[in-house]
Amino acid sequence: MSEVIDQFRANPGLRTLAVVDAEERPVGVIREQRVRELLFCPFWFSLMQNPTIGGSIASMIEDCPTADVERSTTELLRIAASAPDGRDLILVQGGRFVETLDGSQLARLAMQREVELAQERAARATHIDAAGRAFQRDIAALTASLSDMAGQVEAVAGELSHRAHQTGRDAVTVAGATAQTLAGLQDLGDRGHALAATMARIVEDSRLARTVRGDAHAKIRQASERASALKAASQSIEQMLALVIDMASRTNMLALNAGIEAARAGDAGRGFAVVAAEVKALARQTRAAAGDITRYVDHIRDIVGEVSAGFVEVERAIDANNGFSDAIDRAVDGQSATTLTIASYVEQAVFAGREIDMRVQDIGRGASAVGDGAQALGQLSAGLSAAALSLDQRARYFVRAVAAA
Numbered sequence: 001m002s003e004v005i006d007q008f009r010a011n012p013g014l015r016t017l018a019v020v021d022a023e024e025r026p027v028g029v030i031r032e033q034r035v036r037e038l039l040f041c042p043f044w045f046s047l048m049q050n051p052t053i054g055g056s057i058a059s060m061i062e063d064c065p066t067a068d069v070e071r072s073t074t075e076l077l078r079i080a081a082s083a084p085d086g087r088d089l090i091l092v093q094g095g096r097f098v099e100t101l102d103g104s105q106l107a108r109l110a111m112q113r114e115v116e117l118a119q120e121r122a123a124r125a126t127h128i129d130a131a132g133r134a135f136q137r138d139i140a141a142l143t144a145s146l147s148d149m150a151g152q153v154e155a156v157a158g159e160l161s162h163r164a165h166q167t168g169r170d171a172v173t174v175a176g177a178t179a180q181t182l183a184g185l186q187d188l189g190d191r192g193h194a195l196a197a198t199m200a201r202i203v204e205d206s207r208l209a210r211t212v213r214g215d216a217h218a219k220i221r222q223a224s225e226r227a228s229a230l231k232a233a234s235q236s237i238e239q240m241l242a243l244v245i246d247m248a249s250r251t252n253m254l255a256l257n258a259g260i261e262a263a264r265a266g267d268a269g270r271g272f273a274v275v276a277a278e279v280k281a282l283a284r285q286t287r288a289a290a291g292d293i294t295r296y297v298d299h300i301r302d303i304v305g306e307v308s309a310g311f312v313e314v315e316r317a318i319d320a321n322n323g324f325s326d327a328i329d330r331a332v333d334g335q336s337a338t339t340l341t342i343a344s345y346v347e348q349a350v351f352a353g354r355e356i357d358m359r360v361q362d363i364g365r366g367a368s369a370v371g372d373g374a375q376a377l378g379q380l381s382a383g384l385s386a387a388a389l390s391l392d393q394r395a396r397y398f399v400r401a402v403a404a405a
Contacts, residue, residue, distance in 0.1 A: 128386075181353055251280075255279040259276040
């Protein structure tokens, strides 16, 4: 305790004495006031002789908050203020004692902090004023840019609205033309299907005609074969007629010989002469009849030859007709397939025309919507201009308010 008293006597300005352990870590503080109270006591000398008081300072040590010396002034003042008495503060570094701050030092530190805060506020006010002016300039430039952009947007919106209306009118015109085209394609498709059905009937009729031509060709061939047989039969008849004529000539010769022999016989041969004359007349008639038949058979043979030649010509004509008919059938088949293809393409075109019509209607509705959107965009642009002016006014008010603060 005597050492503590000597420390206070040697340093009149000392108000608080820090107590540290062997490792220089703070344990607490001894305040000058406690020491003075002990010295002002009339029995202080006797108390000093008491080993409990004079030999130990444990009863004089008081707790004191500690703070690292690296902390800011604001934090040091806050730590000191958080203590129950808030009069003293021990500064340490790495846990070791550095310095003790008493109440007067803390007061000077607080005053210094107030000066620093005032300087900071002044600097901050200057900085805020400069920043406010720069902000005002930026807001003014932004407002001018927004106003210019709003004007441009309004002009674009007007142009867009005009084009949207024009597009809508064009879409209506295209829709009308598409409807007419669609009706024409529909009629063309119906006619194409009708033409395809007609082609199919023509193909079927051609097949039936081919069958009929085949039957006619077979019948003509059979007739030609029969005409050939008839010609062969006429030749056989000619041969038989030649035989009859030859027999008639011989009979006539025999009748002539018999008449000669009957004339030689005189009266006895008259009856035989009459018979010979009758036989001769009959042979003459037979020969004349055979000659007539021969002429008729020649005429029949000529007719049969002409008929056979006509059948040959007819067969050639039928063969040629069959060739032509086959070519026509193939052409008709090709045209039928082509017609069906055209009809299919027309149906596809009709479907595409309907799709185009729907798309054109959608375009018309879209153009109307774009026109409405353009008008709304124009209104929004006007609102943007008003908002830009309001932003400029509010920025000015904000700058004045910050500058006044």
